Amino acid sequence: MALTRLERLQLWLLKAVMGALFTLFRLFSPRTPWSSKKLPPLRNALLEVSATQLGQKIRRREVSSVEVVQAYIDRIQEVNPFLNAVVKDRFAAALQEAAQVDKLIEEETGGEEVLEDRLPLLGVPLSVKESFALQGMPNATGLISRRRLVSTVDAPPVALLKRAGAIPLGVTNTSELCMWCESHNHLRGITNNPYDLGRIPGGSSGGEGSILGAAGAVIGIGSDIGGSIRMPCFFNGIFGHKTTPGVVSPENQHPPFSSRQGEYVSTGPMCRYAEDLLPMLKIMAGPNAHKLSLNTKVDLKKLRFFTIPHDGGSLLSSPVSQELLDIQRKVVERLEADLGVKVEEVHFPELRYSFQIWDTYMTLPDKEGKPPVAFRELMGEPGRPVWPLWELLKWIMGKSEHTMAAIGLALLEKTHVSKPSAFLIEQKENLQRKVDELLGTDGVFLYPPHPRVAPRHHHPLFRPFDFAYTGVFNILGLPVTQVPLGLGEEGLPLGVQVVGGKLQDHLPLAVALHLEKAFGGWREPGAV
Numbered sequence: 001m002a003l004t005r006l007e008r009l010q011l012w013l014l015k016a017v018m019g020a021l022f023t024l025f026r027l028f029s030p031r032t033p034w035s036s037k038k039l040p041p042l043r044n045a046l047l048e049v050s051a052t053q054l055g056q057k058i059r060r061r062e063v064s065s066v067e068v069v070q071a072y073i074d075r076i077q078e079v080n081p082f083l084n085a086v087v088k089d090r091f092a093a094a095l096q097e098a099a100q101v102d103k104l105i106e107e108e109t110g111g112e113e114v115l116e117d118r119l120p121l122l123g124v125p126l127s128v129k130e131s132f133a134l135q136g137m138p139n140a141t142g143l144i145s146r147r148r149l150v151s152t153v154d155a156p157p158v159a160l161l162k163r164a165g166a167i168p169l170g171v172t173n174t175s176e177l178c179m180w181c182e183s184h185n186h187l188r189g190i191t192n193n194p195y196d197l198g199r200i201p202g203g204s205s206g207g208e209g210s211i212l213g214a215a216g217a218v219i220g221i222g223s224d225i226g227g228s229i230r231m232p233c234f235f236n237g238i239f240g241h242k243t244t245p246g247v248v249s250p251e252n253q254h255p256p257f258s259s260r261q262g263e264y265v266s267t268g269p270m271c272r273y274a275e276d277l278l279p280m281l282k283i284m285a286g287p288n289a290h291k292l293s294l295n296t297k298v299d300l301k302k303l304r305f306f307t308i309p310h311d312g313g314s315l316l317s318s319p320v321s322q323e324l325l326d327i328q329r330k331v332v333e334r335l336e337a338d339l340g341v342k343v344e345e346v347h348f349p350e351l352r353y354s355f356q357i358w359d360t361y362m363t364l365p366d367k368e369g370k371p372p373v374a375f376r377e378l379m380g381e382p383g384r385p386v387w388p389l390w391e392l393l394k395w396i397m398g399k400s401e402h403t404m405a406a407i408g409l410a411l412l413e414k415t416h417v418s419k420p421s422a423f424l425i426e427q428k429e430n431l432q433r434k435v436d437e438l439l440g441t442d443g444v445f446l447y448p449p450h451p452r453v454a455p456r457h458h459h460p461l462f463r464p465f466d467f468a469y470t471g472v473f474n475i476l477g478l479p480v481t482q483v484p485l486g487l488g489e490e491g492l493p494l495g496v497q498v499v500g501g502k503l504q505d506h507l508p509l510a511v512a513l514h515l516e517k518a519f520g521g522w523r524e525p526g527a528v
Contacts, residue, residue, distance in 0.1 A: 175403075253267075
């Protein structure tokens with residue numbers, strides 16, 4: 001069954017609009033001389049310890065929380081001028097909280113076990129994506145009109161991490177309104193990749209990915225509605241987990257999710273060490289943790305493994321690069337050698353329509369027939385919706401408060417047809433059925449996180465649909481762990497998505513632990 005003439009026209013319009021926008025960007029945007037410098041090397045051994053182990057050392061009084069927090073403050077101050085990842089810090093408050101932690105530990109009479117059970121992250125520093133409400137911190141998500149807004153509450157997962165003893169150091173940069181794969185906005189500027197300052201760190205959790213990859217943080221929190229955890233984790237060589245939707249609360253984030261979008265968003269942990277993923281998820285899930293089998297011991301030799309090397313040849317996304325095909329094949333070979341399993345290669349023709357499926361479902365009306373809030377309305381808040389063509393003209397003149405990516409998305413909204421495509425609905429339902437049957441409760445599969453390694457700044461404007469490699473799993477509602485796999489030909493991180501069945505988050509998390517040992521996990525960018 002093929003796309004209708006109207007649907008083919010819609011695809012042509014999407015490509016034409018984005019191609020024209022990229023041409024305009026290249027003609028009218030200022031040229032930025034990206035530095036070829038590398039980040040300073042690590043000089044404090046505390047920065048090379050997982051959050052789980054740091055918490056243990058703090059509870060055992062082997063190191064003070066003040067020492068740990070100060071080590072990370074020093075690192076942020078050292079690398080943030082290169083990265084522009086942390087957009088607002090709370091260093092003074094964090095040091096005060098660390099001192100209170102050390103006093104609490106000094107006075108505790110119940111022993112280390114009591115503290116571990118009640119406060120597993122006691123004294124451990126944390127970074128927070130700026131789209132999450134963090135009391136006393138900005139919550140602008142790159143909008144100049146929200147620049148004076150300060151959160152008065154904590155988002156639920158942030159509150160749970162703080163309740164477990166974690167100490168927030170500050171908030172990190174996002175793309176404008178969290179709807180682009182590069183963390184760039186006219187309020188905070190552009191964030192750089194720690195492995196190559198001329199490359200993107202991803203989005204929308206790009207500030208988180210950047211500061212974590214640079215060892216300026218050990219654990220962080222991100223959100224994902226199209227790959228906004230997994231792409232930054234891939235591009236910055238760290239671990240991240242997109243949870244099964246509905247487990248971790250999405251409340252008190254900006255922008256708020258409307259219509260059916262709440263069904264596809266996931267909040268999850270981001271970190272440099274795989275052993276921190278599971279304890280973080282337990283904490284962040286709060287009262288919903290029982291929905292996941294997070295305490296179940298996983299025997300990897302009893303799992304069924306599959307690999308999908310690419311999307312089958314989408315008309316919109318780029319072909320997967322050879323180095324990513326090669327590293328996924330090496331993962332297959334390593335799993336087979338280490339575990340004695342057979343990794344079966346499978347293909348789903350429906351994956352060719354990944355972007356169209358994501359785009360269709362993101363714009364579906366809710367049960368009452370109400371469509372999602374238009375992006376141009378979000379751009380214009382607290383005033384009237386913006387006029388995309390007028391903003392484009394202002395941008396050419398250097399007068400717009402909005403990025404080209406945001407303006408382009410507002411323009412693309414105009415290409416949407418009012419009635420969802422029956423063909424794409426059918427493709428999604430077929431894909432959902434096949435994937436659910438394949439995975440069951442004991443299966444996982446490997447899939448590329450992106451067609452290529454971290455692109456150069458602004459290049460996603462020319463290839464805007466490559467995020468479909470991550471976005472399709474938001475619509476399918478599956479848990480996915482992003483795993484780093486060393487560095488490629490250009491010294492940039494390689495990686496793979498490990499996908500599990502619904503509510504089977506513990507399976508890809510267990511695979512991530514194994515692959516960290518097999519491939520080395522996070523690598524220090526300054527040492528590359």
